[in-house]
Amino acid sequence: MDQNKTPIIDALRLYQKKGITSFDVPGHKRGRRVCDLQKLIGKRTFLMDVNAPVGLDSYSKPHGVIKESMELAAEAYHADNAFFLVNGSSSGVHIMIMTVCYDGDKILLPRNTHKSVTNALIMSGAVPVYIGPEINEEFGIACGVSEAATIRAIDENPDAKVLFLVYPTYYGACSNIKAVIDYAHSKGVIVLVDQAHGAHFSFSSALPKSAAELGADLVVTSTHKTGGSLTQSAMLLHNEGFVKYHSIKKRVLMFHTTSPSYILMASLESSRKLLATEGEEIFSELAWECKKAKKELSKIPGLVVLNPNSNSSATHKYDPTKIVIKVTGLGLDGFDVYDIMFEKYGIQMELAEPTLVLAVIAIGDSKETIHKLVDAFKDLSDTYYGKYEPLVVPQERIRIPPSIMSPRQAFYSEKKAVNIEDAIGEVAAEAVMIYPPGIPLCVPGERITSETIAEICYCKDNCSCMQKDSIEPDKILVVIPDEENDKTDNDNKMNNVINENINVEDD
């Protein structure tokens, strides 16, 4: 296929010229009534914001430009089929798990998955069997799961039908998923891959290969994160074999809006063309610039840069475009540096953790933006290095506490809010995390340990991006044990039991 083709964009261009009078939705009628947003972003965006008019295509029964554009995407990502998504990789994760897992099915997965996975476990009723990721002790982060640990998990759980992998991790670690996929398939296990942070993979020889090219059954990728499409747009990739096309398509349509945005789909198409036709050149240059920047950053006093060569056996390959900088040598934690970068240097980092900050280099970056980052860190070190003692913060953030019930059972159990400090030994009824990265510190159904509480308390006191369901900052939702539940009279229930509709924060 000709990867220079842009069928959706061409159709939109043509449609716009026709001057059709709209009696369909959306109701802004191609921007006929001027509003503040239109003044900000221009009428053209409104002209392109159409639903499924004559001359364009229908998402639920694609036969024209959407079909062709998704076929071009499938080819570019080395998959048999591609589905455009307009609700991020989060919806792709939900779709993947809901396609292959039924209530009570065992799914093997690393503990350091995104909150969308926890939500999919709740919706599907699947029972997680966690594989411990290897930990980089120096940075206090998870590296990925090793090939040996994954194969052991498959062997020890012959009744598990699904393996879920994260590739790459938020910090760029890529485990040897080719070997793992082949082994899983030899045992009849379906492989799902969360490649949210690897939309650029396979488009340059400087980058790891995409999981779809490596043979995974279903892969979700956040094209908006590194591939240059608009926020919310993502792709779900499918390889024929273990998962049938019609069953994945059915779930896609179940979870998808019936009015997907043409602007988001056009942005996926535009990004696919750029990646397929110029990705090699763009990412070879960016990978080279990142390498130089990491060398310079590691010479700056007080900073340590994650060096892929010093990583664990769980890191088979490393995404060169992720820059992970440990900052505690400056006497600051990652959350302090995240704020200083924004306030003093006008730089938005992707995320902070207790020890580090992460810079994501993506298709929109250049030599100049990368230099600006390095210069800011030089100045930061000049200002802070030696001023304070190096900081010691809680380490090793990923543990696997005992699972007492499935996430779904815990989520639908009767719950009460208890003080965080008093929750040790209770069973969590909610996921608590800092977002980003959105990796739960505790998952519903897990026994809450003293280490988990120490981490939650540290994050609560030191960062503003903590997410949990219970609104009260010092409380956490736990499952009411059966005996207590039986004893609780109706009046108490009114006071203690958290109603799903109150006291719960939407995030």
Ligand SMILES: Cc1ncc(COP(=O)(O)O)c(C=O)c1O
């Ligand atoms: C590993 C991982 N998976 C999935 C997602 C969800 O992606 P999206 O924001 O596209 O819904 C994220 C978001 O940060 C993520 O980090």
